[in-house]
Amino acid sequence: MLLFLARKTLGMLVTALCLTLIVFFLTNLSPNLEKLAKSELGARITDDEVASWLDKNGYAQPTLVRYGEWLGVLPGWTRDNDGEFTGRCIDGKADAETAASASRFCGVVQGDWGESSVFKRDVGEVVSRALKLTGKLMLCVMLVMVPGALIVGVLAGMREGSRLDRSLSTLSILTTATPEYVSGVVLVAIFASSAVGLKWLNGSATSAMDNITIANFTLPVLTIALYGMGYIARMTRASMTEVMTAQYIRTARLKGVSFYNVVMKHALRNALIAPFTVIMLQFPWLLNGVVIVETLFNYKGFGWTLVQAASNNDIELLLAVSVVSVFVVLISQLISDIGYVFLNPRIRIT
Amino acid sequence: MTHQTKPGLHPAGLAYAAEHKAGTLDRREFLTRTTALGLTASAAYGLIGMASPAQAEGHAQSGGTLRMQMETKALKDPRTYDWSELANFSRGWLEYLVEYNRDGSLRGMLLESWEANENATVFTLKVRPGVTWNNGDAFTADDVARNITGWCDGNVEGNSMATRMVSLIDSDTKTARDGAIVVVDDMTVQLNLTAPDITVMIGMADYPAAIVHADFDGGDPSENPVGTGPYLPTQNDVGIKQVLQRNADHTWWGTEVYGGPYLDTIEYIDYGTDPAAYISGAESGEIDATYQTVGDFVDIFDGLGWNKSEAVTAATLCVRFNQLQEPYDNVAVRRALQKAVDNSIILELGYNGLGTTAENHHVCPIHPEYAELPPQIVDPVAAKAELDEAGHGDTEFELISVDDAWVAASSDAVAAQLRDAGMNITRTVLPGSTFWNDWTKYPFSATEWNMRPLGVQVLALAYRSGEAWNETAFSNAEFDAKLAEAMAILDADKRSEVMADVEKIMQDEGVMIQPFWRSIFRHMAPNVRGTDMHPTFEHHHYKWWVEA
Numbered sequence: 001m002l003l004f005l006a007r008k009t010l011g012m013l014v015t016a017l018c019l020t021l022i023v024f025f026l027t028n029l030s031p032n033l034e035k036l037a038k039s040e041l042g043a044r045i046t047d048d049e050v051a052s053w054l055d056k057n058g059y060a061q062p063t064l065v066r067y068g069e070w071l072g073v074l075p076g077w078t079r080d081n082d083g084e085f086t087g088r089c090i091d092g093k094a095d096a097e098t099a100a101s102a103s104r105f106c107g108v109v110q111g112d113w114g115e116s117s118v119f120k121r122d123v124g125e126v127v128s129r130a131l132k133l134t135g136k137l138m139l140c141v142m143l144v145m146v147p148g149a150l151i152v153g154v155l156a157g158m159r160e161g162s163r164l165d166r167s168l169s170t171l172s173i174l175t176t177a178t179p180e181y182v183s184g185v186v187l188v189a190i191f192a193s194s195a196v197g198l199k200w201l202n203g204s205a206t207s208a209m210d211n212i213t214i215a216n217f218t219l220p221v222l223t224i225a226l227y228g229m230g231y232i233a234r235m236t237r238a239s240m241t242e243v244m245t246a247q248y249i250r251t252a253r254l255k256g257v258s259f260y261n262v263v264m265k266h267a268l269r270n271a272l273i274a275p276f277t278v279i280m281l282q283f284p285w286l287l288n289g290v291v292i293v294e295t296l297f298n299y300k301g302f303g304w305t306l307v308q309a310a311s312n313n314d315i316e317l318l319l320a321v322s323v324v325s326v327f328v329v330l331i332s333q334l335i336s337d338i339g340y341v342f343l344n345p346r347i348r349i350t
Numbered sequence: 351m352t353h354q355t356k357p358g359l360h361p362a363g364l365a366y367a368a369e370h371k372a373g374t375l376d377r378r379e380f381l382t383r384t385t386a387l388g389l390t391a392s393a394a395y396g397l398i399g400m401a402s403p404a405q406a407e408g409h410a411q412s413g414g415t416l417r418m419q420m421e422t423k424a425l426k427d428p429r430t431y432d433w434s435e436l437a438n439f440s441r442g443w444l445e446y447l448v449e450y451n452r453d454g455s456l457r458g459m460l461l462e463s464w465e466a467n468e469n470a471t472v473f474t475l476k477v478r479p480g481v482t483w484n485n486g487d488a489f490t491a492d493d494v495a496r497n498i499t500g501w502c503d504g505n506v507e508g509n510s511m512a513t514r515m516v517s518l519i520d521s522d523t524k525t526a527r528d529g530a531i532v533v534v535d536d537m538t539v540q541l542n543l544t545a546p547d548i549t550v551m552i553g554m555a556d557y558p559a560a561i562v563h564a565d566f567d568g569g570d571p572s573e574n575p576v577g578t579g580p581y582l583p584t585q586n587d588v589g590i591k592q593v594l595q596r597n598a599d600h601t602w603w604g605t606e607v608y609g610g611p612y613l614d615t616i617e618y619i620d621y622g623t624d625p626a627a628y629i630s631g632a633e634s635g636e637i638d639a640t641y642q643t644v645g646d647f648v649d650i651f652d653g654l655g656w657n658k659s660e661a662v663t664a665a666t667l668c669v670r671f672n673q674l675q676e677p678y679d680n681v682a683v684r685r686a687l688q689k690a691v692d693n694s695i696i697l698e699l700g701y702n703g704l705g706t707t708a709e710n711h712h713v714c715p716i717h718p719e720y721a722e723l724p725p726q727i728v729d730p731v732a733a734k735a736e737l738d739e740a741g742h743g744d745t746e747f748e749l750i751s752v753d754d755a756w757v758a759a760s761s762d763a764v765a766a767q768l769r770d771a772g773m774n775i776t777r778t779v780l781p782g783s784t785f786w787n788d789w790t791k792y793p794f795s796a797t798e799w800n801m802r803p804l805g806v807q808v809l810a811l812a813y814r815s816g817e818a819w820n821e822t823a824f825s826n827a828e829f830d831a832k833l834a835e836a837m838a839i840l841d842a843d844k845r846s847e848v849m850a851d852v853e854k855i856m857q858d859e860g861v862m863i864q865p866f867w868r869s870i871f872r873h874m875a876p877n878v879r880g881t882d883m884h885p886t887f888e889h890h891h892y893k894w895w896v897e898a
Contacts, residue, residue, distance in 0.1 A: 035787045046818050049507045049508065118424070118588060119587075120588060121588075192630065192633060192634070194654065195650070199633070202635075203633060204621070204631045204633075206621070206631060206634075207634065207636050209590075295622070298621050298622065298627050300589065308589055311781060311784065
């Protein structure tokens with residue numbers, strides 16, 4: 001088990017390293033650096049001003065050297081402008097003495113994730129603010145989606161081919177086949193628009209950042225949940241129908257166990273193994289969904305931050321976002337691997 | 351508007367009054383130009399036999415919070431501001447020397463008054479007495495001189511104030527000329543210009559001209575918000591929210607001069623660039639006013655029962671060619687494309703007719719020096735023939751625009767007309783975050799331009815050879831010379847004669863397709879008062895209030 005965990009952790013680090021290298025390389029292509037300089041100095045500056053800014057801020061060094069600086073394995077750059085020192089590890093401008101006493105290395109290894117060029121804040125602060133908001137959204141989505149999907153799946157799967165099965169299956173296919181950017185707009189039009197809709201709920205979740213209410217949070221949660229729900233429900237149904245035809249279920253029924261007890265005590269646990277993986281796989285999918293939903297509902301969480309970082313070429317924020325994404329994906333896989341053991345004692349992790 | 355006092359009267363003021371009475375100068379232009387010379391607004395109104403409009407703030411209520419939708423961008427050194435939004439947040443604590451008002455007049459804020467000599471080469475600025483910074487320091491002539499010197503520093507990257515202060519700058523060192531800015535006494539500053547320049551005072555009302563304290567180090571002004579204004583920034587989350595809170599520990603000079611401020615809190619909430627999100631925000635009760643309402647959304651917001659405020663402006667859209675790039679280096683191509691487009695149709699399709707048609711020379715009828723030229727001929731058939739003749743009949747043109755609703759719609763309408771004329775054109779729509787990275791370099795693209803109070807200003811900023819914002823790469827010695835000549839003429843009629851030539855050069859060279867001048871709109875909830883739309887998007891917070 002420990003060996004397994006160690007191997008997984010190592011894999012995670014290597015993946016993160018590879019991904020950040022790719023992101024670093026892409027964000028440091030020269031047109032992207034130019035974009036960065038322009039978003040710092042103003043959209044309407046000249047090429048000379050761009051070159052001078054890039055040089056002054058350490059972007060003129062080779063990409064690999066700067067990747068090393070970001071990681072914290074190479075010393076950060078410093079620059080002497082007639083006694084005024086600037087540098088990666090120096091805050092603003094400093095005199096010679098302060099510059100000399102500043103630490104030589106400042107990168108991820110030292111716990112310094114750098115500063116976001118869009119938000120003018122520490123990357124750590126921006127990411128944690130965003131994760132907190134998205135965390136709330138995710139929690140609500142999970143609370144709605146998982147029980148909902150399991151109930152729908154079990155109800156549909158316990159009597160294959162029945163009228164209940166057919167209608168629930170159609171519904172789940174419909175919700176899964178509708179992407180968030182369609183269902184979100186449809187839901188807003190029906191429930192939030194004052195021109196044509198019912199105006200029961202809010203079409204904007206901006207106020208939910210400070211204060212979550214039923215009115216401002218229902219639609220974003222529902223938009224993501226509906227999409228994932230259909231998929232999980234389908235998987236649960238498939239797994240349930242398979243279990244329901246198994247020998248031991250027939251035995252139980254012949255023994256005279258009531259249908260309710262057959263489903264709850266004998267079938268459910270075995271039927272949950274497959275959906276469990278799917279639910280865990282939904283985490284990375286949800287990251288995908290929040291990008292759309294947070295932009296649509298103007299909720300400033302992780303997905304929205306990712307969009308802002310990417311469209312403004314915010315190098316250090318993008319790197320942090322990719323590291324977080326790698327960890328979310330791989331840790332959810334790790335949990336699902338471990339979870340198997342508890343659901344099915346026949347599976348062992350060595 | 352009645353508190354600025356000045357003995358004597360600039361001779362041009364009387365000349366302008368005569369012009370106004372003769373009907374050659376409308377009231378708006380009259381006000382802009384006389385107040386720029388140092389007349390008070392009420393004195394200016396007096397010259398033309400009118401009473402200054404009464405202010406409707408008598409029954410204003412104090413207190414409360416106003417939430418406005420606005421893109422909340424990261425602040426930087428004010429003189430490098432490139433968006434009005436930046437200034438509108440920092441206006442809470444950073445004020446201006448003078449203020450451009452909705453009626454076209456200029457009134458003193460941190461300056462009590464100013465006057466020009468006869469040929470507009472020497473300006474004397476009088477500092478308003480009794481103004482203090484919110485850290486207790488007194489506001490003096492040294493502060494004024496220091497800020498103007500800072501504006502003149504062309505070596506600061508992105509400092510657009512330098513282009514507004516050209517007549518104070520030494521072109522070799524790119525800094526303020528020796529003796530250009532003189533502190534006469536504690537309360538007086540004198541500006542000595544190299545050439546007559548009628549735009550200096552109006553330039554000081556522009557949004558990058560925020561007055562900063564001596565301790566300001568050139569970074570984000572909200573980090574250590576020392577200023578003269580009545581509010582303080584309490585939250586500055588880029589892309590999310592910016593909050594201004596009434597500064598209880600600071601006595602604002604303006605309360606006894608102009609009244610206000612009334613609101614306790616002003617919140618700017620970011621809803622991105624999609625107007626549909628503003629509607630959602632308004633329907634959800636999350637905002638009380640929009641920053642700007644555009645296109646189809648004007649009707650939709652009317653439908654919500656919100657009040658509409660309109661400002662007539664010289665703001666426009668330039669569908670311009672970059673003359674350094676093939677095939678737009680050929681004037682025949684540019685003229686042919688221009689000839690195939692009917693500007694009134696673009697106004698109808700792209701902006702719902704909410705404006706007036708323009709004449710492809712970027713001088714607006716509301717500008718004082720506007721000269722009327724014969725109407726341009728629209729003839730798609732002839733245009734196509736000319737294009738064939740130039741050897742570009744089959745060339746594929748690409749029109750690039752940002753994804754803003756009305757800009758994209760207008761560009762689509764331009765492309766559709768070119769297509770109807772038998773030309774080969776594709777459209778590319780870029781998101782706002784990437785479009786502006788290369789805005790001066792696209793071969794053929796649409797750019798939104800905000801208004802400047804004088805016609806010569808935007809020409810000097812955008813079409814003079816070698817200017818940083820010259821997106822057309824237009825470089826024409828005759829144009830430069832004529833424009834310089836126009837900028838030295840105080841008298842509008844005489845300037846207008848020169849401007850006729852300038853405008854003609856712009857048209858003949860086919861610099862751009864400029865479809866329309868747009869009116870701009872803001873919507874606000876029924877209980878919101880004083881947040882009228884301003885032609886240059888300025889937010890005068892001290893005029894705002896909400897009905898309880």
